[in-house]
Amino acid sequence: MVLSFLEEEQTDAREVAKLIEEGGQKAICLPGDIRSVEYANSLVEAAFSACGRLDIVVNNAAYQMTRENIEDITPDEFEHTFATNVFGIFYLTRAALPKLRPGGVIINTAPKNGEVVAKRENARAKKDPWLLALRS
Numbered sequence: 001m002v003l004s005f006l007e008e009e010q011t012d013a014r015e016v017a018k019l020i021e022e023g024g025q026k027a028i029c030l031p032g033d034i035r036s037v038e039y040a041n042s043l044v045e046a047a048f049s050a051c052g053r054l055d056i057v058v059n060n061a062a063y064q065m066t067r068e069n070i071e072d073i074t075p076d077e078f079e080h081t082f083a084t085n086v087f088g089i090f091y092l093t094r095a096a097l098p099k100l101r102p103g104g105v106i107i108n109t110a111p112k113n114g115e116v117v118a119k120r121e122n123a124r125a126k127k128d129p130w131l132l133a134l135r136s
Contacts, residue, residue, distance in 0.1 A: 002047040004061070007031045026050075034061040034088035035080075044095040054099040057106045059092050061085075064111035085110055 001020055005013040010031060017027035028050050032039040048054050063084040067073050089108045096106055 001025055002028045002030060002043070002050060004030050004032060004034065004043050006033060034059070034092060035083040037091045040088070040091035041095045043092070044099055048099045053101055054096060055101055055104045057092065057096045057100070057104075058109075059089055059107070060109040061088050061092075062109065062111040 003013050003017060003020075010029075013029050013031070017029050020027040028046070030043055030046055032043065034040060034043075044054070044057075061084055063081050065073075065077060065081075089110075093106055093108070100106070
């Protein structure tokens with residue numbers, strides 16, 4: 001199993017790797033940022049090289065901050081959120097598909113973003129699929 005994590009999460013990654021190895025499996029820890037297309041490509045290549053195949057990809061990288069008002073979300077924070085939660089999923093999926101074995105799966109998860117908008121503008125959120133997609 002290959003674990004991807006941000007460098008500041010190295011302590012947690014080591015703990016998870018230890019549990020995997022205690023369960024009798026090999027764990028490879030690769031720090032990096034899924035917002036980078038180069039990192040997503042290198043992550044898939046490293047996993048494929050280390051394991052000889054790619055059966056399951058689980059992408060649970062996410063960035064989420066809670067703000068009381070939408071006005072409190074800065075443009076940089078908004079871009080960081082999309083780069084992690086949308087672009088990162090795209091980059092990893094695009095890199096993994098050519099290596100994925102027949103019958104393999106890609107599992108993507110996402111945080112519950114958009115909640116502030118849905119709370120504040122509930123009538124609009126019900127009509128606007130973009131807002132609902134952010135919330136899913």
